[in-house]
Each structure stands twice: as structure tokens, then as C-alpha cells.
Amino acid sequence: MHIFAVLSATLAEALQSVEKWRAAGFPVVTAAEFHARKAACDACPKLTHTALGPTCGVCGCSTRLKPWLRTEKCKLRRWVCIPAAAVPQLSRKSG
Numbered sequence: 001m002h003i004f005a006v007l008s009a010t011l012a013e014a015l016q017s018v019e020k021w022r023a024a025g026f027p028v029v030t031a032a033e034f035h036a037r038k039a040a041c042d043a044c045p046k047l048t049h050t051a052l053g054p055t056c057g058v059c060g061c062s063t064r065l066k067p068w069l070r071t072e073k074c075k076l077r078r079w080v081c082i083p084a085a086a087v088p089q090l091s092r093k094s095g
Ligand code: SF4
Pocket: 040, 041, 042, 044, 045, 046, 047, 055, 056, 057, 058, 059, 063, 073, 074, 075, 076, 077, 078, 079
């Protein structure tokens, strides 16, 4: 596949992920959830290293950013999407 076709597909997928994340209200996982996801990526045979840092060889995403997004999941099911409803909401004090 031509490099521009690969970049185009990767960018299109990234934009879809960001749109899904935006539509959900930009939810992130907890630090513990992030570290569990990151550990799975670090041990994954599909992990590659690019000029942008550690990168998933399946989806092309940064494995230092994607695991933070609650709406994302690993395509190989090494880690899963965590529903926002499973996370206690922070309360805001007014005044
Ligand atoms: S997202 Fe999944 S397939 Fe990609 S590097 Fe992480 S564990 Fe591996």
C-alpha cells in the first residue's frame, strides 16, 4: 500500500476516534486504568516505535495517548472500552 494511503487511512481513523471522544464529552480513564492499558500495549507484539514515540502497529495510534481516551478500545481486545457510567462523576460546588 502506498505511504499516502496508509497515512490517509490512519488520519481518518484518528479523526473518527476524536469525534467519538468529543461526542462523549472528552472522558478519560483513571490513572490506574491508563497504566493497565499502557502495560498491555508495552507488552504487545504489535507495538512499534516511530519518530512520534511508541505506536500501535494495528491502528497507528500513540500508545501514550490512546489509552487515556475512555471511548477507545484495543482492536485486538487486549484492553477494552470502559463505559463512562462505570466511573463516579465529580461533583462541583457552586458559589
Ligand atoms: S492498542 Fe492493542 S494492538 Fe495496539 S499496541 Fe496496544 S495492545 Fe497492542
